[in-house]
């Protein structure tokens with residue numbers, strides 16, 4: 164699996180929708196590619212914080228670390 168393929172499969176991976184074999188390729192690539200590991204981690208974090216921010220009544224939690232906000236904004240700028 165290449166980095167590009169991994170990113171294409173990312174949503175399905177996180178949703179648990181990947182077939183077993185693709186899941187294995189995905190995990191193998193994550194095991195050998197630090198860049199994709201970083202990408203996966205920041206993506207998960209972005210999704211998590213994105214859900215918090217989108218709470219209809221909650222608003223923006225006060226305890227979001229500054230660097231996390233920076234990461235999200237950077238990801239948005241990059242079109243991720």
Ligand SMILES: [Zn+2]
Nearest residue numbers: 165166196199
């Ligand atoms: Zn990769």
